[in-house]
Amino acid sequence: MGDLINIFIKSAFIENLALAYFLGMCSYLAVSKTVKTAFGLGLAVIFVLGITMPINWVINTWLLGENGVFQTDLTFLRFILFIAVIASMVQLVEMVVEKYSPSLYNSLGIFLPLITVNCAILGGSLFMVSKEYNFSEAVAFGLGGGFGWFLAIIAIAAIREKIKYSDVPAPMRGLGMAFLLTGMMGMAFMGLMGIDPAAF
Amino acid sequence: MAETAVIEKKEAIKFGKKERKLLTDPLDDNNPITVQVLGICSALAVTTGMKNAMVMAVAVVFVCTFANVITSALRKAIPKQVRMIVQLVIIATLVTVVELTLKAYAFESYKQLSVFIGLIITNCIVMGRLEAFAMANRPYESALDGLGNGVGYGIILLMVAFIRELFGKGELFGYKLIGAAPEYMVNTLDSKWFGWYQGNNLMVLFPSAMFVIAVLIWVHRAWNPKLVDVS
Amino acid sequence: MHSTGSVLRFVLILTTVVSLLLAFLQNGLKSRHEMNEAVYSKKATLASISDHLNIDFSTITDEQVEEIFAKSIEQVVVNQDGQAFTPEEVMAMGYKGGSASDLDMAKEHKKGAEKMLPLYVFTKSDGKKYYILYARGKGLWDEIWGCIALKDDFNTIAGVSFDHKAETPGLGAEIKDNKAWVKQFIGKKLYDGDEFKSIKVRKGGAKDPVYEVDAISGATITGDGVADMLDDYLVDYEPFLKTLKG
Numbered sequence: 045m046g047d048l049i050n051i052f053i054k055s056a057f058i059e060n061l062a063l064a065y066f067l068g069m070c071s072y073l074a075v076s077k078t079v080k081t082a083f084g085l086g087l088a089v090i091f092v093l094g095i096t097m098p099i100n101w102v103i104n105t106w107l108l109g110e111n112g113v114f115q116t117d118l119t120f121l122r123f124i125l126f127i128a129v130i131a132s133m134v135q136l137v138e139m140v141v142e143k144y145s146p147s148l149y150n151s152l153g154i155f156l157p158l159i160t161v162n163c164a165i166l167g168g169s170l171f172m173v174s175k176e177y178n179f180s181e182a183v184a185f186g187l188g189g190g191f192g193w194f195l196a197i198i199a200i201a202a203i204r205e206k207i208k209y210s211d212v213p214a215p216m217r218g219l220g221m222a223f224l225l226t227g228m229m230g231m232a233f234m235g236l237m238g239i240d241p242a243a244f
Numbered sequence: 245m246a247e248t249a250v251i252e253k254k255e256a257i258k259f260g261k262k263e264r265k266l267l268t269d270p271l272d273d274n275n276p277i278t279v280q281v282l283g284i285c286s287a288l289a290v291t292t293g294m295k296n297a298m299v300m301a302v303a304v305v306f307v308c309t310f311a312n313v314i315t316s317a318l319r320k321a322i323p324k325q326v327r328m329i330v331q332l333v334i335i336a337t338l339v340t341v342v343e344l345t346l347k348a349y350a351f352e353s354y355k356q357l358s359v360f361i362g363l364i365i366t367n368c369i370v371m372g373r374l375e376a377f378a379m380a381n382r383p384y385e386s387a388l389d390g391l392g393n394g395v396g397y398g399i400i401l402l403m404v405a406f407i408r409e410l411f412g413k414g415e416l417f418g419y420k421l422i423g424a425a426p427e428y429m430v431n432t433l434d435s436k437w438f439g440w441y442q443g444n445n446l447m448v449l450f451p452s453a454m455f456v457i458a459v460l461i462w463v464h465r466a467w468n469p470k471l472v473d474v475s
Numbered sequence: 476m477h478s479t480g481s482v483l484r485f486v487l488i489l490t491t492v493v494s495l496l497l498a499f500l501q502n503g504l505k506s507r508h509e510m511n512e513a514v515y516s517k518k519a520t521l522a523s524i525s526d527h528l529n530i531d532f533s534t535i536t537d538e539q540v541e542e543i544f545a546k547s548i549e550q551v552v553v554n555q556d557g558q559a560f561t562p563e564e565v566m567a568m569g570y571k572g573g574s575a576s577d578l579d580m581a582k583e584h585k586k587g588a589e590k591m592l593p594l595y596v597f598t599k600s601d602g603k604k605y606y607i608l609y610a611r612g613k614g615l616w617d618e619i620w621g622c623i624a625l626k627d628d629f630n631t632i633a634g635v636s637f638d639h640k641a642e643t644p645g646l647g648a649e650i651k652d653n654k655a656w657v658k659q660f661i662g663k664k665l666y667d668g669d670e671f672k673s674i675k676v677r678k679g680g681a682k683d684p685v686y687e688v689d690a691i692s693g694a695t696i697t698g699d700g701v702a703d704m705l706d707d708y709l710v711d712y713e714p715f716l717k718t719l720k721g
Contacts, residue, residue: 227454448645
């Protein structure tokens with residue numbers, strides 16, 4: 045259990061998908077103009093990462109691995125299967141949410157299709173493979189990674205809401221400032237780098 | 245749909261003003277990175293050195309062009325309901341082709357780029373062009389559009405990598421150009437020009453890519469004021 | 476709108492075409508992939524004795540790597556009690572291949588005290604022998620590993636080479652890329668008399684000329700990781716090296 049908490053903390057703060065690896069930047073920059081929308085997207089990312097990570101783990105280990113069902117190395121199909129799982133999960137989640145909780149759908153719905161092409165999701169799955177996590181570790185990594193991404197997008201959205209009222213040089217307005225801010229937040233997060241999660 | 249089909253048949257394959265615009269637009273007015281803000285992730289991770297940036301740029305140009313052509317050729321057959329997944333499968337296939345080829349013929353680059361090759365799949369430029377252009381246009385125009393966007397992306401990638409590698413390590417493509425080496429290096433690597441220059445470690449780290457792109461956006465928008473964010 | 480049947484048909488055709496295409500490509504390139512993997516780790520092993528190969532290591536070809544490995548390198552698999560095993564014995568224990576280069580060290584590393592260790596004995600053109608040991612440990616982000624070549628006094632380091640999975644480029648990754656940093660290890664010693672001292676990586680410059688090297692600025696944790704893995708692994712070879720000293 046301690047190991048899992050370690051991985052959660054590590055993936056949420058120290059190896060933050062958004063601010064340490066800069067994954068999922070497209071939607072991160074596009075949907076962080078207000079805290080409200082950022083909140084919705086952040087939740088959706090936690091949700092989808094939490095679901096796809098274990099599924100992709102099962103696929104990678106039991107279907108594609110040399111010790112899997114087919115007993116051959118099928119890892120060359122990894123990209124296709126991973127992205128298909130992500131796309132179909134996103135679609136499934138969209139349908140389920142729409143049916144059973146229209147209010148959640150109204151706040152989350154428009155972000156779900158965006159998530160398919162959010163590299164944090166696919167990146168998370170690929171990192172999971174290269175780090176050779178086991179099943180429960182993969183789940184912890186998925187949830188932690190999602191949570192870290194959620195924190196990061198909320199933080200930048202809050203800053204962007206405020207910075208709207210500042211006197212920024214015209215060419216830097218909007219996008220330029222967003223880049224600069226993300227860079228600085230990334231540096232701040234690098235300060236967490238040496239932390240030993242086992243100390244928690 | 246029927247009308248556009250008729251018009252398409254009349255138009256011969258040619259390279260005129262419109263086609264040139266398809267190719268040059270993404271280089272400036274509609275640049276994928278600095279204007280459309282697509283495909284940032286890989287722009288940051290692989291730009292520590294020119295060599296990796298070059299491999300990545302070529303890979304993206306390849307994937308972008310061919311994904312556009314294939315999707316465009318299949319555009320009438322692709323069922324609307326599964327459009328997204330079909331597009332993703334096409335992209336993922338091309339990316340796997342790139343990965344397998346790199347692994348066979350450029351193993352060092354393959355090792356260094358690691359998971360970031362896979363992330364071309366979710367490089368929003370590719371997906372965005374399929375959805376916005378290839379689904380509605382002929383393969384020939386789509387090829388030009390894909391090529392233009394791939395190159396527009398690659399140029400920014402190389403610019404960022406140039407700045408980061410030169411000021412971060414004083415090297416280009418791995419060759420030492422400026423600055424002296426740290427003390428324990430003195431006997432092994434010659435210092436070239438500007439011996440007083442100390443490599444700036446910040447430039448090597450991820451966040452610096454953000455700063456470099458921010459400055460590029462600044463310069464780009466100051467030079468091309470119609471892109472300035474008015475909101 | 477397409478009917479469900481035609482959608483299914485389309486998806487089926489697409490997936491078949493795509494997986495056949497990729498399977499074909501994968502099969503065609505497989506031998507090259509495996510060769511690349513093997514040569515990559517062999518090259519890393521040779522990098523630790525690059526000064527003694529009589530060729531320019533920066534331009535070495537894959538064929539030369541294979542040739543040196545076939546001609547001048549003897550591979551031994553040992554355990555931590557000082558026993559050496561023949562390839563047949565190793566295979567009988569459930570390993571895929573019997574030579575040292577067939578060991579999957581990422582897996583062995585997790586076995587702790589049970590692990591098998593690879594040892595490469597290189598015979599230079601002048602007849603001198605060099606013993607290449609292996610070490611693996613933790614860097615900042617993920618695993619790091621390396622090869623350490625010892626002279627035939629089993630004490631003096633003749634060269635090292637390190638590699639890593641995911642260290643920060645320009646900082647931690649310098650343990651692999653920065654040839655000058657790696658060169659510092661040459662001539663350092665592991666033992667003071669009979670006492671195992673290993674090599675320390677010191678921030679702010681090495682103080683002891685025999686047992687310490689400079690740290691890479693900005694990569695303290697990776698540097699400490701290197702020192703830790705040397706401390707961990709080299710002592711595991713001690714029993715076997717003692718039998719060689721005999």
